[in-house]
Amino acid sequence: MKIRSVEFIKSAVSPEHYPTEGFPEIALVGKSNVGKSSLINTLVSRKKLAKTSSTPGKTRTINFYKLDCIVSDGRVRSFYLVDLPGYGYAKVPRSERKSWREFIEDYFQSSKGLSAMAVLLDARRDPTETESNIYRWAGELELPVVTVFTKSDKLSNNKMASRRAIIKKKLHLGEVVIFSSLSGKGKAELLGVMEELLDTQDS
Template identity: 40%
Template sequence: MSGRPGKQPRSRDGARGSQGSKAAPARQPKARARPGWRVVSAEFELSAPELRACPAGDRPEIAVAGRSNVGKSSLLNAFASRRGLARVSRTPGRTRLLNFFTITLRHPKRGDRSFRWVDLPGYGYAAAARSVRQQFGPMIEGYLAGRDVLRGLVLLIDSRRGVREEDVELVHFMGAHGVPTLVVATKADKLSKGERGLVPRTIAEQLGCHSGDIVLTSALAGDGLGDDGRRGGLAAELAALVAPREPARDEEESPREPARDDNETALAAEPPEAERRAGG
């Protein structure tokens, strides 16, 4: 008489035992992203209609440029989590001043880094009168070529429209003046999943850079703006650009010019401005 097989006893965790079988491995918890750079303060400072109206060069500056209607104001508002910090105009080409904003980034281990975000007038839009374009064109060029505290240019490119001739010219202009350019593709929420992988490669080919150097962002969805410690977004890239610089070691890199007479001494290069940390 064959009896009906009994039920396998339950283990302490509630799973039924089975002869000759191994217990399923425990599910490993997902690794948490390490906290990185984040914006802790963002304030409008001033608008400059001409170069002599720019604020004192007491901290690093990052210029933000791009074609009109590329989303400069929307990106700043989303990056700073401050709706209305930068005015979003429905009419492209309205920004005709150098607009300065003070931004402070904070890292749990590296402290604070404060800099100015300089919103430049958009270029390439026909609605602006010729006289206006001729007026602020030289001002922008003078700022980009001659501002001592300028650490880098953030070039915004509409991810749906790609690179234009003016974008290429601006990258070459900044390279000729030794200023690094960070390329940021905007409005990524309008792209399909496949396009998100293709767009950075296409932009990189047109500008002659690496696709990994393109930051893909969406002001609407908040993509690519922060820094989760594993994959740096815009916050991490800007923190690197405005990092304190080491004083130049002229004696090791190049021989010092001899003094002309006993009363003259060779002057050492002044160290770059120390970073001004924001309180709080």
Template identity: 40%
Template sequence: MQAFTVHSAEFIKGVRSLKDLPGGKIPEFAFAGRSNVGKSTLINRLCQRKELARTGSKPGRTRELNFYRINLSGAHLKNFALHLVDLPGFGYASFSKQQRESISRLIVKYCTTGNNLRALILLIDSKRKPEDDELALYELCLSNNIPVIAVATKMDRLKQSERAKALKVISGPLGLMPEDILHSGNKTPLMKIWARIAAYID
């Protein structure tokens, strides 16, 4: 497996309106999923920075599109600039209906009109099957020709005997094979995720 090196990683800005998106043509890779699924944690681990993206035990911390600029080398890339985008988590029950709808509109609008979006990384908790909002976002992206990288989170919390079943439960509703699902956990190498991301960069 090709090794990837993160040379630098920094927070750029938080966005609540698409008119405030960063300018330029830097490729973007968005991380989406339900609240508390581990988006910010995965970004920190990919970038080898403990506090790059804010994390917390309380769901719903991220309420805007948070952009992080990464300089990456590996495969065909050499000190290449890209943006990782931490999307607000959806499905958080403590949000008001208006807040949930506002977040949903922001995510949908970004995923359908973001000109620099190269792929969506959809994170799904390994302890359950994909829910309607996750499936809807998955189908929305595919219908707009946006590739989706499915990642099962918290796999390290499952027994070894439970992991194969979990991947089947997640992959089935997405129309994928278990081996198509990448997974993330404290003991899981992240090179496969970087390799999948790099594959969508010319």
């Protein structure tokens, strides 16, 4: 899958603000500072489309990006890449962490276009209960999921292989995409997997 064009559509804080064009959506879910914004910028080859922040937990809205892509059979296909607020930042008050869960669950339940989920994990960190819950939600919604290990450039190949085995076992994962926003590693693979996820929902 090759990206032909990309456009930031809107930020939303409640279901009535979600786009209504009916395109399928792939939601990006991950901890604060796991690299969601950097991943988006790398995927679409735009340095500043999604704003990155050194302050974890800054994003408080759901951001919708419309991608027009040329898929394997030559057709043009459009979908939304949906950047969900990050979770798990310790300095965020407990009440706000609870609010995050309700905010995200509301999106999962209310979105009419949600077709797949990309769960971003920092391979250097052990998974938490929140990650387990995210995979559970995906299962309950019968959503296909791709797991992406971000910041792969921070680990040696041997260390990455070890961490991948540990996390896959703990979360009962299938294959994962190893991604680096610095080198672009995993970009083509992830776009290919996203095309497959969208095709799965069509069938």
